[in-house]
Amino acid sequence: MTEEQMLAGSIKKNATAQEALYARYSPKMLGVCYRFSKSREDAEDMLQEGFIKVFSQLHQYRNEGALEGWIRRIIVHTCINIIKKNKKFNDTVDISNAAFLYQREDYIPSILQAKQIVECIRMLPLGYRTVLNLYAIEGYVHKEIASMLEIEESTSRSQYTRAKAMLEDILIKKKIIDKPGAKISFALP
Amino acid sequence: MDNKFYNGNFENFLKESTEDFKMYPSHKVWTSLYNNLHPAKKWPSVAMLLVLISSIMFIGVSNRKEISKKELLKSSAGYPYIASEPIEENTTDVNLPGKKVEVFLPEVQPVVDQQFISEGNPDNKLFSFYSKPENTEIRRLLRTLKFSQATNENFNSGSIKNVDSGLYNQKINEFVASLNNNDNDKFSFEFYATPSIGYRIHSNNESSETFSKMPAGYLENTVVSNLSNSLNIEAGGNILYSINDNFRLKAGLQLNYTNYYINTFEAGNSSLAEAVMNDMIKSQPVLNTRNSDMSNIPQSGNQVTLNNNTYQLSVPIGADFKIAGNSSIEWYAGASVQPTYVAGGNAYLISSESNSFVNEGSALRRFNLNGGIETFVSYKLRQGLKLNAGPQFRYQFLSTYSNKIMLNEKLYNMGLKLGITTNF
Incomplete structure (x- = not known):
């Protein structure tokens, strides 16, 4: 089934077309949700809610840009809305949380790099992780992130700086990347 | 794996590294999504099954010629x-x-x-x-x-x-x-239960287009050998319709519980298990990863026994043939096909590199087809009531797992069927 057929069928609420569209994009979108979530189960909940919005808003898609990108934006916004229901993003990581990260990282096995990096991202505290995902991977600017998370733009910037430093350090320690002279930019007990 | 330098552009590095990261959602996500998108069509398969069962019961009841x-x-x-x-x-x-x-x-x-x-x-x-x-x-x-x-x-x-x-x-x-x-001696009802021992045949899904594209070294040792058999059980009821003295048709409803054990080892540290799955649209192998603390390789930790099981609902349709008999005892041979709905269960799969196991319930094929053959002796207890006993063999025609899984598993059971037949 071509993308056009899936699109047209899904708009007409044809179950076969909807399933085909879901089968094509759900693996990558679950990967997106997984980066934002604390567990696979939470990621699947985000995916389900995201795809409900995708199918209900599909008639608004205007073929301007790739369908995958359009779906991805809806999924990302769904993830953010779900996270916002439970958490505040002005909190920064505390020392005990940072120490805990270093204990946990030993449990990350050597496997495919993409998976390793995603697991490292998921080790970050919620606020750091969310801002890093939105800025570095999803391509939103700090002004947009501040609006999405209802925080100050300066908070977004500072959280990203700390998240980036923390992630770099984890990646170097795990020997996923080499960066001579990398510095740890947060205090350890 | 070689370490990767990045030239200061951390954002590009992250974006490129995670761009093609995929995970496969469990089947329940699509089921919930479908029910949400089509509330009027919830569980169409269950509805059809209920219609079929109701039809069988209606035919049975409406053909009863009892004169009260x-x-x-x-x-x-x-x-x-x-x-x-x-x-x-x-x-x-x-x-x-x-x-x-x-x-x-x-x-x-x-x-x-x-x-x-x-x-x-x-x-x-x-x-x-x-x-x-x-x-x-x-x-x-x-x-x-x-x-x-x-x-x-x-x-x-x-x-x-x-x-x-x-x-x-x-x-x-x-x-x-x-x-x-x-x-009314043309119609009768049969209740039965069949305790059995479950066995299985494992093989790689080599017929799929994806298999030929597998990376070298994968799926070479995924046929698990450290398994142990366990008790399975089937129970149900049939409506029997006698065509003549020697031949009768049967249809009914049957509940099945299948299971067997996998002997594994508790891993000290959680590891990521890779499962090679078949991308149904692109016919490409896709690596899916899960956390696992159940190792296929002997460890110093405790042994862990995993239980692979399924809960099934079948609609057996078949016939019995009377080989011999007199007024008090009869000998039958029977066969049936059993369209089967798998309601749930555990599916512990060995990872593609054969190191560990992951529980992937969504891997279970929802609709399957089984067949059964049996022979039994039917002993007349009193007017209208007979006791049946005899060996039964049941075979699962399709793999336990859906086509996206690169491992085929065919279950078969050998058991003793015990039942009673009573007239309407």
Whole structure:
């Protein structure tokens, strides 16, 4: 089934077309949700809610840009809305949380790099992780992130700086990347 | 794996590294999504199954030819008549000279037959049955009953006059039973349970287009050997319809529980298990990863036993053939096909690099097809009730796992079927 057929069928609420569209994009979108979530189960909940919005808003898609990108934006916004229901993003990581990260990282096995990096991202505290995902991977600017998370733009910037430093350090320690002279930019007990 | 330098552009590095990261959602996500998008079509398969079961039960019930006592009384009550000639001839013997007796049970005489027909009731079940040449004995019995009743002078009032109601009820019950036994022996009902030992055949899904594109080294040792068998059970009921004395059809509903054990080792640290899955759209192998602390490689930690199981609902449709028998014991051979819905279960899969196990419930194929063959002895306990016992073999035609899984698993059971058959 071509993308056009899936699109047209899904708009007409044809179950076969909807399933085909879901089968094509759900693996990558679950990967997106997984980066934002604390567990696979939470990621699947985000995916389900995201795809409900995708199918209900599909008639608004205007073929301007790739369908995958359009779906991805809806999924990302769904993830953010779900996270916002439970958490505040002005909190920064505390020392005990940072120490805990270093204990946990030993449990990350050597496997495919993409998976390793995603697991490292998921080790970050919620606020750091969310801002890093939105800025570095999803391509939103700090002004947009501040609006999405209802925080100050300066908070977004500072959280990203700390998240980036923390992630770099984890990646170097795990020997996923080499960066001579990398510095740890947060205090350890 | 070589370490990767990045030249200061951390954002590009992250974006490129995670761009193609995929995970496969469990089947329940699509099920929930489907139910949300199509609330009026929830579980169409279950609805169809219910329709099928209801149809089978309706056919069974509507074909029951039981003549209830109430129906018989109604049938007879419509045709009370004064048996003038025959009774008067016999009143001498019963010391009721000249007295007309109102008889409730119709005596079938040619003149009476014509009366029934002329009054537009040729379908009267009592009349039909009563008229059959082979039922001469019953006609004689009822005539005897009528005359013997006439000897009792302590008759009740009401519609049954000059009749011993106690004796009448006893005889009419016997009569109803004889009618039912005669008319309904084509249909019977079977309840059964089959404890069995479950076995399995594992192989790689080499027929898929994806298999030829597998990376070297994957799926070479994914056929698990450290397994142990376990007790399976099937239980259900069938409606049986006899075509003739030696051949009968059957259809029903059956619950199945299948399971077996995998002996693994507790891993000290959680590891990521790779499962190679088939991308159904692009026909490409896709690596899916899960956390796992169950190792296939002997570890210093504890042994862990995993239980792979399924809960199934089947609709067996088949036939039994009587090989030999007499009035008390019969020997049958039977076969059935069993469209099966897998309601749930555990699916512990070995990872593609054969190091560890992951539980992936969504890997289970929801609809499967089984077949069963059996032979059994049927022993008549009493009127209308038989005890059945014999060996049974059941085989699963399709893999336990859906096509996206690169491992095929065919289950088969060998067990002892125990059941009872009863007439409607």
